[in-house]
Amino acid sequence: LTAYYFDLTLPAILKKDSVMLLDIKLDFFVMPDKKTYFLLDEDELEDAISKNLFSQKEIDCCRRTADFIRKCIETDNFDAIFKDFERSSPEEWERYSMFM
Numbered sequence: 001l002t003a004y005y006f007d008l009t010l011p012a013i014l015k016k017d018s019v020m021l022l023d024i025k026l027d028f029f030v031m032p033d034k035k036t037y038f039l040l041d042e043d044e045l046e047d048a049i050s051k052n053l054f055s056q057k058e059i060d061c062c063r064r065t066a067d068f069i070r071k072c073i074e075t076d077n078f079d080a081i082f083k084d085f086e087r088s089s090p091e092e093w094e095r096y097s098m099f100m
Helices: 042-050 056-074 076-082 093-098
Strands: 005-011 023-030 037-040
Touching: 005 056, 023 042, 023 056, 037 056, 056 076
Parallel strands: none
Antiparallel strands: 005 023, 023 037
16 A cells, blocks of 8 residues: 545546546645545636535535545544544535536
8 A cells, every 4th residue: 555545526427437526626645654644736726616606505515525635634533534424425416417
């Protein structure tokens, strides 16, 4: 195991021949010790926000998710990332309405 990599996205839309999702830019790179992490692409997220590429709901969700992952790592509760995360469905996101 080299590392864990978390790419924050909206829920995926699964179709017969494709998978569609919205990358919210922010990523976590977590070392195998499950304690050392790097938050990646914060500059890309801020740039996208300044260009109004995300709704406020999407930004809020991204920040809640990043805070959740950070807290799990920093409180030595890494496995909670995989079971206690915030869940939503594509239908809940306005951006996906044209694909449903």
